Amino acid sequence: MAEIKSTLELVMEKTKHLTLSREEKQAQTRNEARQRIKGLIQKHRDAVLNNERFAEELESMQETSAVIVNDLLLYELLDGLHPGRDNQVQLALLNDICGIDITGLASVCDGYKDEIQSMTQARIQALKNILAQQHHISGSAVVPNIKTDDPWHEKLLEIKDNFDQLLSREKTAIKKNGCAKNIKSGK
Numbered sequence: 261m262a263e264i265k266s267t268l269e270l271v272m273e274k275t276k277h278l279t280l281s282r283e284e285k286q287a288q289t290r291n292e293a294r295q296r297i298k299g300l301i302q303k304h305r306d307a308v309l310n311n312e313r314f315a316e317e318l319e320s321m322q323e324t325s326a327v328i329v330n331d332l333l334l335y336e337l338l339d340g341l342h343p344g345r346d347n348q349v350q351l352a353l354l355n356d357i358c359g360i361d362i363t364g365l366a367s368v369c370d371g372y373k374d375e376i377q378s379m380t381q382a383r384i385q386a387l388k389n390i391l392a393q394q395h396h397i398s399g400s401a402v403v404p405n406i407k408t409d410d411p412w413h414e415k416l417l418e419i420k421d422n423f424d425q426l427l428s429r430e431k432t433a434i435k436k437n438g439c440a441k442n443i444k445s446g447k
Contacts, residue, residue, distance in 0.1 A: 286327075293327045297336050305349045314391050318327070330439040334358055338431045341365060343372035343423040358439040364430045372423040379419060383412045 280288065300317050303309045309316075309317065322329040337350045337358070347369050354360040387404035391397040406412050 289325070290327050290332070293321065293325050293329065294332055294336065296321060297329070297332050301336060301340070301353070302409065304399075306355065311352075314353070315357055319352070330358070334439050335361075338434060339425060341369070341431065343369060343420060343427055344376070354434075360434055360439070365427070368423060368426045368430055371426075372419070375415065375419050375423070379415055380406060383409060383415070409446070 265278075291353075297318075300309065300314060300321075302309075318329055318333065337354050340350045341347050351362045351366055351369075354365070355362045370415050382404055384404055387406070387409065388398070388402055391402060391404065
């Protein structure tokens with residue numbers, strides 16, 4: 261009787277003569293390092309790693325990896341920044357671990373939140389005025405459903421696009437300069 265082979269055994273048998281090119285190996289190593297950095301960032305976000313332990317893990321990774329960990333970390337942290345999200349973890353890591361001046365990034369993120377809040381309050385007041393004047397509905401219990409208001413959505417998208425562009429410019433400027441600190445030395 262013939263031996264029954266698993267799918268894995270069949271695949272391994274058919275591909276045993278294949279080897280990765282140098283570029284493919286580098287790309288695979290870079291991708292593995294990127295995934296590990298993403299995992300470290302997530303652990304830091306979940307408060308499993310503090311800054312000191314995070315830096316130790318990065319230093320260990322730098323010693324064992326053939327890729328430039330500083331640049332990968334910088335790019336991953338910057339790519340994770342978005343207006344309207346809680347960016348405190350990324351900003352703290354950029355400042356503490358990478359030595360980046362985050363005032364520009366923080367002001368864009370804070371400016372976005374302030375702009376949205378201001379625009380939303382103004383639109384709610386405008387909707388209350390419309391309800392009072394056109395439909396004679398007023399009082400402290402009147403709360404317009406802003407999420408169903410098309411002009412509010414249009415303005416929201418416009419503001420988001422503007423702040424995405426501002427944030428993108430800040431990120432580009434930081435990427436040009438790279439990490440200010442060497443992770444290994446911490447200086």
